[in-house]
Amino acid sequence: MNIKPIGVILIIALCLFPAFFEDATAVESINWRSYEEGLAVSKVEKKKVFLHFYADWCVFCGKMAKETFQNPDVIAYLNNHFISVRVDTDKRPDTAMKYGVMGLPSSWFLTEMGEAIGTAPGFIGPDTLLSMLKEVNGLDTGS
Numbered sequence: 001m002n003i004k005p006i007g008v009i010l011i012i013a014l015c016l017f018p019a020f021f022e023d024a025t026a027v028e029s030i031n032w033r034s035y036e037e038g039l040a041v042s043k044v045e046k047k048k049v050f051l052h053f054y055a056d057w058c059v060f061c062g063k064m065a066k067e068t069f070q071n072p073d074v075i076a077y078l079n080n081h082f083i084s085v086r087v088d089t090d091k092r093p094d095t096a097m098k099y100g101v102m103g104l105p106s107s108w109f110l111t112e113m114g115e116a117i118g119t120a121p122g123f124i125g126p127d128t129l130l131s132m133l134k135e136v137n138g139l140d141t142g143s
Helices: 005-025 035-045 059-068 072-081 093-098 126-137
Strands: 048-054 082-088 106-110 116-121
Touching: 035 048, 035 082, 048 059, 048 126, 059 126, 072 082, 072 126, 106 126, 116 126
Parallel strands: 048 082
Antiparallel strands: 048 106, 106 116
8 A cells, every 4th residue: 555645644643633632622730739838839939828628538628629629710810829738637637737627628818928818618619719819819918
């Protein structure tokens, strides 16, 4: 079988097209950091911290992970304006105790220096979280 050069190019293009299309539609994810790293980076980058406490067994934590933290607007806003920290309370009960976390999920907003601005207990939908993030980001916390 004699394949002409245009045929080779067409075959290569058809093979590469699905990979190109997959990259173009890939969803960005939140750049989660550990507690210690997140607090250190927030001081250097002068960004507020979004601190989220969760556990694998928590139903509403899973719902928030699937609905809220997969929302492209939430992802973009967190990655651009905050240092995002996620703490598994089963693995880090000391950190949860430090913040007095009694129920899950629990979301906190911290200044660039790690001081608490406020907290929001329970499931937070994407639109509500985005509004909260914008409000907190607009606060002058004196740093």
